[in-house]
Amino acid sequence: MDKTMELEIFRYRPEQDSEPTFQTYEVPFHTEWVILDAVNYIKDEIDGTLSYRWSCRMGVCGSCGMMVNGVPKLTCAAFLKDYTGKIRIEPLEGFPVERDLIFSMDDFIAKLKSVKPWIIRKEGEDKPLEEGEYLQTPRQLVEYQQYTMCINCMLCYAACPVYAHDNTFLGPAAIALGQRYNMDSRDQGRDQRQEAIASHEGIWQCTFVGECSAVCPKDVDPAGAIQRAKVASTIDYFKELLLPWGKKS
Amino acid sequence: MSVRHDVVIVGGGGAGLRAAIAIAETNPSLSVAVVSKVYPMRSHTVAAEGGAAAVIKDNDSLEDHFRDTVGGSDWLADQDAVELFVNEAPAEMIQLEHWGCPWSREPDGTVAVRPFGGMNIERTWFASDKTGFHMLHALYQTSLKYSPIVSYDESFATKILVENGRCQGVSALDLRTGKVETILASALILCTGGAGRVFPFTTNGAINTGDGMAMAYRAGVPLKDMEFIQYHPTGLPGTGILITEASRGEGGILVNKDGYRYLQDYDLGKPVQVTDPEHPVKKSMELGPRDRLSQAFVKEMERGRTIPGPHGDFVLLDLRHLGEKKIDKKLPFVRELAKNYAGIDPVYEPIPVRPVIHYIMGGVDTDTDSATSLLGLFAAGEVACVSINGANRLGSNSLTELLVFGARAGRAAAIFATQNPDLDVEALEKQGADEQDRIARDFIRKEGGTERIATLRREMNETMESGAGIYRSERSLRDTCDKLMELRQRFSNLLIEDRSLTFNTELTSALELDFMLDVALAIGQSALARTESRGSHQRTDHPDRDDENFLKHSLAFHTDDGVRIGYKDVVITKWPPQERVYGK
Amino acid sequence: MVRELTSVGVAGYSVFLLYLVYRLGQGSEAYDAAIGLIMSPASIALHLIALVLALYHTVTWFNVTPKVIVIHLGEERVPAFMIAGAHYAGWLAVSMIVAWAVLGT
Structure with a gap:
């Protein structure tokens, strides 16, 4: 792995966690990667228990909104290269959290x-x-x-x-x-x-x-x-x- | 424990919502449920860009739409179905207009149409270049008006419940609670969309995993014409994001590394200058059908005239001559996507593109009422194969197909449900309980596996691309089928880390992979058995079309020993097969 | 959010203006006393703060006016800078009239 980046992700599993926690993952850095690519990498290669929504990865289905460093973003349209340091990912604010990055609509x-x-x-x-x-x-x-x-x-x-x-x-x-x-x-x-x-x-x-x-x-x-x-x-x-x-x- | 509705629809995309509204309008006393693994507006209809075909203008004719579609299908479409499709298309499209779809307009206020590949005249209705998005949202928002329609959002259907030879419901995993619900229905309609995710490089969203196809297949319904997979000629390298055919309909051109319009070398006609008012010439060059354009790319690559890149070779889609104003008005989403995901502005630079898996012509075998061979089970949209698309679908026919056959499925299912209200509730609930046990035993409580879901999925993707891509051969297909059997074996050794019930997306990924492995093998075996080349199915070892032996639909049946391939005649009513000619 | 807060300053100053009118109504003696109060350094500082708040409120408000006032000429939307610009132009014109009325006579 050449360059890497750290993602600090909000975790909450109602069956086992009484309080939300943050978990940090190290992912490879690619200039063409969006944040969603990095989150998918975590799901596929590091931790299969991370839950979030996504589908079209072209900014039209509306599934993958998350708070990125406190700002609401479509993670399929937010590029890793535009961030420095640890990136903090949380579920969209203002909604009840169901689990991890998934909130109730x-x-x-x-x-x-x-x-x-x-x-x-x-x-x-x-x-x-x-x-x-x-x-x-x-x-x-x-x-x-x-x-x-x-x-x-x-x-x-x-x-x-x-x-x-x-x-x-x-x-x-x-x-x-x-x-x-x-x-x-x-x-x-x-x-x-x-x-x-x-x-x-x-x-x-x-x-x-x-x-x-x-x-x-x-x-x-x-x-x-x-x-x-x-x-x-x-x-x-x-x-x-x-x-x-x-x-x- | 179970819930019950008269008609249950699995899938909340274009076809599913159109079916739901059709039922609510046909018989408002029926209770309708839409069971969708995502919120309906996330369904992949949302990503369709270019438009939807239907004859509306005085200079066009139903006969022309019929002939374009049948010719485009390389004569594998059923002509009775195509005829019915082109006849019903205009009213369905007008209906959607009345429901508020923001169609682009002519200055006089009538609906505007644009040219599309393989169509002899402009007949593609469009809402800018987000047609699928607008259609889906218009349908979804309109569906909210009907109180008989109940939504089971984020509910993942896992098994069709069959009792006494009749489909009587579905088991669905409620993602929020992890409970497997038994949803009883007098009629069930599958509208789960395509299966592009069996391939690695696709325009399809993460949700297009062939769930409905696999469920029907396991319930004994054959999958028809699964070997016919559409590559869209213009996807962005790397991501596979779709750059709509409308960009060529509006006049965009494809050039190779020398700036040469290479399609002229592949029987697609002669280019006219982009400044010529004749450009773009219909059914010629860039407006040829998708199968031929994607095949031309491969040939061009073999000649070493494409441009190498980090995500494979590509050619260039040049829109610059259209000018900023036209691009912003007609193709704003193309500009947005190219800027965001390719880092180029098509007003000033050509867009790198390469063929990308886009659509599966095959699917659950249905008749023109969208009914399957299993009593009480219907299917419509990409999951189904009526077939109007045959060996190659024309761009902009699929959005219209959602409406026409979604509505037909809804009406037919409403009638069936009214006539067959009695259900074997006890036996069905037992089946539902068994399904809950299976999912708990094989997945949630499964111990000791070692294979990662992503690893198996990647290997499946790779073998599908290498063996069942644009050009196939007996050898490549055999290798792919062998590899898929190996993956099926390894699937039983799957590693599941997530034990929770709430939004266990590792579980849903596993279930999706399970479905995809079935669909992939049906594709591989169907392709292996068809020893000819037709439309999108090109065998290097059998390069010619063979009407004598293969003017028929393949049917893949699920058996305990694997896939069994059968055949069924193509319906030819008025236009016998001819040579398929473009650019003349 | 900051714009919403500045409206408190603007409202406060309006109350102060009403107070001056009230004092004026009580005769010249009361009015002169109020004027004396205004001339104090603390009052001038408060006025400066009120001016900054009002300016901030005005500028940010004018900048969002294109959201509320949507004018199409044919199919083209009149660009935001023209809508906001018209407001600034109007502001300038009114300010000049006021300046003329206060300083010019």
């Missing part, structure tokens, strides 16, 4: 569902399949396209101080995905999503720290999505206040 799945992330059409306004696609211009597509890029990797939740403080907060990805449908020209369901999105646990919890957008590996900009939802909800409020007889559009 139940909370997110429930929240995602609560924003109704699907196309909603008004009663009787569904277009029959025989009549073809809904027309949507490239201009209308770019309006929401950025928010479709979310891979549900949970890095934004791990970075969000609001979620860390109070996990009833709906959170960046779920709100961005709700907003994704709100801004889709084919959708008519914004009113139905407001219940979750404009609630106390929704957008108004967000103080616009912006960390979610900073760590997002896909440039979804959930912080932007949340602020835009706030602006839209505020406009709704004033419309209702000032034009109580009118319908909000």
